[in-house]
Amino acid sequence: MKPILETHLGQPGWRLRNRQVDLRLTRTAGMLGPVTFRLPDGRKVAPFAVAPWATEKLPPGTPQILAALRGDFFCAPFGGNGTAVAGEKHPPHGESANADWTLAAVTSAGDAHTLHAHLTTRVRRGRIDKRLTVRDDHVAVYCEHIVSGMSGTMPLGTHPCFRFPDGEGSARISVGGWSWGQVLPVPLELPAGRGYSALKPGARFRRLDRVPLAAGGFADLTHTPARRGFEDLVMLMGSGKGEFGWSAITYSEERYCVLQIKDPQVLRHTILWHSNGGRHYPPWNGRHVDVLGMEEVTSYFHFGLAESVRANSLRREGLPTAVRLDRRRPLRVAHVFAAVAVPRGFDRVAEVRAIRGGVEVVSANGRTARAPLDLAFVRSS
Numbered sequence: 001m002k003p004i005l006e007t008h009l010g011q012p013g014w015r016l017r018n019r020q021v022d023l024r025l026t027r028t029a030g031m032l033g034p035v036t037f038r039l040p041d042g043r044k045v046a047p048f049a050v051a052p053w054a055t056e057k058l059p060p061g062t063p064q065i066l067a068a069l070r071g072d073f074f075c076a077p078f079g080g081n082g083t084a085v086a087g088e089k090h091p092p093h094g095e096s097a098n099a100d101w102t103l104a105a106v107t108s109a110g111d112a113h114t115l116h117a118h119l120t121t122r123v124r125r126g127r128i129d130k131r132l133t134v135r136d137d138h139v140a141v142y143c144e145h146i147v148s149g150m151s152g153t154m155p156l157g158t159h160p161c162f163r164f165p166d167g168e169g170s171a172r173i174s175v176g177g178w179s180w181g182q183v184l185p186v187p188l189e190l191p192a193g194r195g196y197s198a199l200k201p202g203a204r205f206r207r208l209d210r211v212p213l214a215a216g217g218f219a220d221l222t223h224t225p226a227r228r229g230f231e232d233l234v235m236l237m238g239s240g241k242g243e244f245g246w247s248a249i250t251y252s253e254e255r256y257c258v259l260q261i262k263d264p265q266v267l268r269h270t271i272l273w274h275s276n277g278g279r280h281y282p283p284w285n286g287r288h289v290d291v292l293g294m295e296e297v298t299s300y301f302h303f304g305l306a307e308s309v310r311a312n313s314l315r316r317e318g319l320p321t322a323v324r325l326d327r328r329r330p331l332r333v334a335h336v337f338a339a340v341a342v343p344r345g346f347d348r349v350a351e352v353r354a355i356r357g358g359v360e361v362v363s364a365n366g367r368t369a370r371a372p373l374d375l376a377f378v379r380s381s
Contacts, residue, residue, distance in 0.1 A: 003015055003016070003103075003106055003115075005027065005103075008024055008034075009034070009050055009054045009055060009070070010054040010055040010056075010067075010068075011026040011027070011028060011031070011054070011067075011068050011070075012026070012027045012028070013025050013026040013027050014027070014103055014106075014115060014117075016106065016113060016114075016115040016132060016134060017134070018113055018134045018135075018136055019038065019136065020037065020038050020134065020136070020137065020138060020139045020140075021035065021036070021037055021038070021134040021139065021140070021141060022035070022036040022038075023035045023036075023132065023134070023141055025101075025115060025117065025130075025132060026068050026070070027100055027101055027103075028064050028067070028068050028098075028099075028100050028101075029064050029065055029068040029073055029096075029097050029098055029099070029101075030073055030074065030096060030097070030101040030117060030119065030130055031068050031069070031070050031071050031072070031073045031097075032048075032071045032072045032073065032132060032141065032143065033048040033049075033050060033070040033071020033072065033161075034046055034048055034050060034070065034071060035047075035048050035071060035141060035337070037139050037339035038139065039139060039256060039339060039341045040139070040341055041341060043256075043341075045251075045254060045256055045339055047162050047163065047249070047251070047258050047339070048070065048071040048072065048160065048161065048162060048163065049070065049071070049161040049162060049163035049291045050069075050070040050071070050163075051066070051069035051070060051283075051288065052287050052288065053283045053287075054068075054069075054070065056283070058282075058283055059282065062283065063091060063092055063098060064091075064097075064098040064099070065091070065092055065093055065097045065098050066283060069161070070161065071160065071161065072143070072158055072159060072160035072161070072337070073093070073096070073097045073158075073159050074096045074097065074128070074130065074143075074145045074156075074157075074158065074159075074333070075093035075094055075096060075097050075155075075156065075157045075158070075159050075295075075297075076094045076095075076096045076121075076128060076145075076147060076154060076156050077090055077093075077094050077154045077155045077156065077299075077304060077305040077308070077322075078093060078094070078155040078156055078157035078159075078295075078297050078298075078299040078302070078304070078308070079092075079093065079155055079299055079300075079301070079302045079303050079304030079305065079307070079308065080092050080093075080302060080303055080304045081093070081094065081304035081305050081306075082303075082304060082306075083304065083305070083306035083307070084306070085305050085306045085309065088123050088124055088305065089123065090123050090124075090304070090305060092304075093159065094121075094123075095119065095121045095122065095123060096119060096121070096128055096145075097159070099119055099121075100119075101117040101118065101119050101130065102117060102118055102119070103115075103116075103117050104116040104117060104118050104129075111135050111136035111137070112133050112134070112135050112136075113133065113134050113135075114131050114132065114133040115131070115132045115133075116129065116130070116131050117129075117130045118130065121150070124150050124152070124154070125149065125150070126147065126148060126149035126150035126325075126327070127147075127148050127149050128145055128146065128147055128148075129144075129145065129146040129148070130143075130144070130145055131143075131144040131145075131146075132144075135374070137372055138338070138371075138372050138373060138374070139338060139339045139340070139371065140336055140337060140338035140339070140371075140373055141336065141337045141338075142334070142336050142374070142377050143158075143334065143335050143336065143337070144332065144333070144334045144377075145332075145333045145334075146330050146331070146332055146333075147325060147330060147331045147333065148327070148330035148331075149327050149330075150325040150327055151325055151326060151327045152309075152324075152325055153308075153309045153322040153323065153324050153325070154305065154308075154309070154322055154323060154325055155297065155298060155299030155300065155304070155305060155308035155309070155321060155322045155323075156266075156267070156297065156298055156299070156322075156323055156333060157267065157271070157295050157296060157297030157298070157299055158260070158262075158267065158295055158296045158297070158335055159293060159295050160260060160293065160294055160295065160337065161275075161291055161292070161293050162249055162258065162291065162292050162293075162294060163290055163291055164224060164225050164251075164290045164291070164292070165251075165253070165254075165290070166225075166289075166290055167225075168223070168225065168226055168228075169223035169224065169225070169226060170224075170225065170251070170253065171223075171224050171225075171249050171250060171251050171252070172222055172223060172224075172249070172250040172252065172347065172348035172349075173208065173221060173222050173223075173224055173247075173248070173249060173272065173292070173294070173348075174222070174247070174248045174249075174250070174348050174349040174350065175208070175236050175246075175247045175248070175270050175272075176242075176245060176246045176247070176248075176351070176352060177238050177239050177241065177242055177245045177246070177264055178236035178237055178238050178239070178269075178270060179206075179237055179238075179239055180204060180205070180206050180236075180237055181204070181205050181206070181208065181211070181234050181235060181236040181237065182202065182203065182204050182205070182234065182235055182237070183199045183200055183201055183202060183203045183204075183205075183211065183212070183232070183233070183234050184199075184201060184202075184232075184233045184234065184235070184301055184302075185201060185202040185301070185313070186201055186202075187201050188231050188232060188233050189230075189231050189278055189279060193281065194279070194280040194281045195231060195278055195279045195280065195281065196229060196230050196231065196278040196280075197214070197230055197231055197232050197278060198213055198214060198215070198219065198227045198230040198232055198278075199211060199212065199213060199214060199219060199232045199234065200212040200213055200214045201214070208220075208221045208222050208236075209221065209222045211234065221234065221272065221274070222348065224249075224274065224292050225274075225276050225289070225290040225291075225292070226274070226276070227274065227276055228276050228277055228289065229276065229277050229278055229286075230274070230276055230277075230278040231273075231274065231275055231276070231278030231279055232273075232274045232278075233271060233272070233273045233274070233301065233302060234271070234272050235269055235270070235271050235272075235297075235301050236269060236270040236271075236272070237268075237269055237314070237319055238264050238268045238269045238270065239264070240264050240265055240268050240320075241264065242264055243354070243375070243379065244261050244262065244263065244264070244352075244354070244375050244378055244379075245261070245262045245263070245264035245267070245270075245296070246259055246260065246261050246262070246349075246352045247259075247260045247270050247294050247296065248260070248348075248349035248352070248361075249292070249294065250342065250346065250347070250348045250349055250363075252346065252347060252348075255341060255342055255343070255344060255346070256339055256340060256341050256342055257339075257340050257342055257346075257349055257361060257369075258337065258338070258339055258340075259336070259337070259338045259339075259340060259349075259352060259359070259361070260294060260296060260335060260336070260337055261335060261336040261338065261352075261373070261375065261378055262296045262334075262335045262336075262378055263333075263334060263335075263378045263379055263380045265380060266298070266323065266331075266332075266333055266334075266380050267296040267297060267298055267333065267335065268297070268298045268319070268320055269296075269297050269298065269299070269319075270294070270295065270296055270297070271293065271294075271295040271297055271299075271301065271302060272292065272293070272294060272295075273292065273293030273295065273302070274292060275288050275289070275291040275292070275293065276289050276290060276291070277289040296335060298320055298321065298322060298323050299321055299322065300312045300314055300315075300321040300322075308321045308322045309321075309322045332380060334377055334378045334379075334380075335378060336373065336374075336377060336378060338359075338371060338373050340359070340361055340369050340370075340371040341369060341371075342361065342363070342367065342369040343367050343368075343369060345365070345367060346363045346365075346367045346369065347363050347364050347365045347367075348363060348364050349361055349362070349363065349364075350362055350363055350364040354375050355370065357372055358370060358371050358372040358373045358375075359371055359373045359375065
């Protein structure tokens with residue numbers, strides 16, 4: 001079975017769906033989105049963002065990553081990649097987030113339906129296989145990337161972009177398994193370049209609800225969207241422990257949450273990119289608002305290959321900022337997006353527990369919700 005290439009929101013791509021999930025994958029940049037989840041009570045939710053310029057004709061030379069920007073995409077190497085390393089000059093977030101992917105097959109086995117695409121990389125020669133799987137009765141997308149034929153170190157990461165109802169604090173953010181966080185060491189944006197940031201560069205913190213502002217005082221990053229007119233980025237340092245790691249967004253009024261599940265030994269840290277109208281240069285033009293990137297990475301912030309593989313402040317503290325690739329041993333990078341219906345009054349995710357056949361999600365105020373989910377999918381061994 002091979003789906004037809006069709007254009008949706010400005011990008012040619014392929015579609016995969018069952019009763020619980022309807023997803024699209026763009027050919028260019030391999031971006032997962034939009035995705036519609038059907039909750040058990042029949043409600044449909046679509047949490048991924050699509051850039052407001054998706055159907056516009058952009059100036060020549062615009063990176064494909066910006067032209068296609070939506071949903072989630074795999075970054076290899078993760079980051080801006082502004083500096084060449086040993087003759088390698090990667091585009092922003094790598095060829096995986098810019099080049100055209102090739103559809104290999106769409107297959108079904110039992111209750112699982114999988115869309116398989118692949119990419120032959122040229123800057124660092126190798127291959128990346130992408131498999132997106134939906135399973136009957138699971139309100140989830142199982143994402144797998146196999147990196148093969150490459151050697152050396154490289155930062156890797158996911159890059160999901162979520163959208164929110166307009167208005168301060170319409171959703172709550174939670175991340176498990178981190179010990180401390182840091183605001184990007186340099187300003188993410190500068191007024192001279194028609195961009196604006198609010199958080200204090202380089203500030204360290206141990207509470208997500210108390211992050212220093214450049215102008216004094218603190219920001220509560222558990223509430224989003226916030227700080228309209230600003231772009232900010234923080235990184236939460238993961239412990240690397242546990243059978244799975246998680247990050248979550250709770251849409252309290254809509255009564256559901258989105259979970260991103262990962263293997264914390266492969267994707268160690270979490271980056272939160274708050275995009276709320278702080279970029280006033282094309283194609284952003286102050287209109288990319290109410291969006292959060294909740295990115296699971298092993299990298300040095302969002303800087304790229306050079307900064308992640310060379311000496312940096314996190315490596316000096318014993319934290320990994322890149323993974324080691326071996327052309328003889330393919331690396332599997334797996335993560336899951338799941339939508340879970342929650343009861344009225346559920347404030348924010350405080351804990352995600354493994355239960356038989358799925359997960360139990362516990363709120364800070366003691367309410368619970370359950371959903372079928374295969375947590376073993378993300379395990380690297």
